[in-house]
Amino acid sequence: MAQTLTVAVLFSGNGTNLENLITRFHGRRFGDKSIRIVPVTNRPDAYGIKRARAYGLQTVVLDHKKFESRESFDAAMVSKLKELSADLVVMAGFMRIVTEVFTSQVEAINLHPSLLPLFKGAHAIEESFKSGMKVGGVTVHRVDSTLDGGEILDQMCVKIDPSDTLESFEAKIREAEHEILPRTVAKLLDLPAEGID
Ligand code: GAR
Numbered sequence: 001m002a003q004t005l006t007v008a009v010l011f012s013g014n015g016t017n018l019e020n021l022i023t024r025f026h027g028r029r030f031g032d033k034s035i036r037i038v039p040v041t042n043r044p045d046a047y048g049i050k051r052a053r054a055y056g057l058q059t060v061v062l063d064h065k066k067f068e069s070r071e072s073f074d075a076a077m078v079s080k081l082k083e084l085s086a087d088l089v090v091m092a093g094f095m096r097i098v099t100e101v102f103t104s105q106v107e108a109i110n111l112h113p114s115l116l117p118l119f120k121g122a123h124a125i126e127e128s129f130k131s132g133m134k135v136g137g138v139t140v141h142r143v144d145s146t147l148d149g150g151e152i153l154d155q156m157c158v159k160i161d162p163s164d165t166l167e168s169f170e171a172k173i174r175e176a177e178h179e180i181l182p183r184t185v186a187k188l189l190d191l192p193a194e195g196i197d
Contacts, residue, residue, distance in 0.1 A: 002034045005189055008086040010040045010077075010094035010108075015048020017092035017111060020178045021185065022055050030191040038084050042073070042096055060084075064096065074102040081106055088188055091143060092181060095122060100145050108143040109188070111181050113173045115155055116141060120148040129169045134160055136169065138176045140184040154187075156180045 007025065011018045018039055026037040039052040039059040049059045060080060067073035078101065081089055089108035102108075114124035115137035121127075128136035137157045142150035156176045160169060186192070 002029055002032055004034050004036055005087040006036045006038060006085055007088045007090060007185065007189075008038045008040050008081055008084055010042075010089065010091045011046060011048045012041060012043050012095040013046050013048065013093055015039075015046065015051045015093065016174060017177055017181055018048045019051045019055075021090065021092065021182060022052065022057065024182045025185065026055065026057070030186075033189065033191060035189070035191075038086070040077075040080065042094070048093075070097070070099050071101045074099050078102055078105045088185065090181070090185060097147055098143065098145065103143060103145045109140055109153065109184065110143045110148070110150070111177055112139045112141065112148050113177065115139060115157065116148055116152060125170050125173055126166060129160060129164070129166050136160055136173065138173060138180050140180055154180055154184050 007021070009018050009021055022037050025035040028035055037057065039048065039057055041049060041059055041061055042064040044061050044063050052059050062073070062076055062080060064073045067076065089106055091108055091110040112124060114128045116139040119127045135157045137155055139152055140154045141152045144150040156179065158172045158176050
């Protein structure tokens with residue numbers, strides 16, 4: 001009997017990384033394990049909800065505006081993730097800072113579009129592009145209650161060519177993200193890396 005592992009993917013917007021994780025993992029079997037992706041968002045209007053629906057997946061919506069404080073939102077998120085029995089929690093474009101209410105109870109990883117510790121925060125791609133550096137990159141790190149500050153698990157460099165525009169650089173960042181995140185997820189779930197393409 002295959003063991004089913006549940007991966008909760010938290011997102012707030014477009015959801016390309018969510019979709020990439022769905023296509024690479026959801027309903028697929030890796031040796032004696034099979035994977036279930038559960039999309040979770042804090043925004044009822046997030047485009048990723050539509051992406052998930054195209055694969056027959058219902059998104060769990062916890063609208064942060066309906067909560068009085070960060071802590072009460074985080075507490076609701078924690079109980080939802082426990083209810084789902086998530087084996088892994090992945091933040092992929094989840095644009096919320098979480099408090100200790102979350103980090104003391106949930107182990108999660110986060111995808112960030114820069115070479116941390118450089119360019120933390122919500123404008124990493126643009127700041128990185130305008131920095132004058134010849135490379136930017138992407139990072140997957142553990143989540144703690146500091147902004148983009150947890151232990152770094154993996155990174156990839158992305159070249160900034162003189163011919164790049166912000167848009168072309170962003171496309172390269174997205175491409176790197178779509179490689180690094182599944183790779184880290186496979187590693188953390190102990191799946192064979194060659195199986196995830
Ligand atoms: C990604 O670039 C991700 O690294 C970034 O949001 C984007 C979401 O794209 N996350 C952060 O900036 C977190 N600080 P997507 O919705 O298409 O997956």
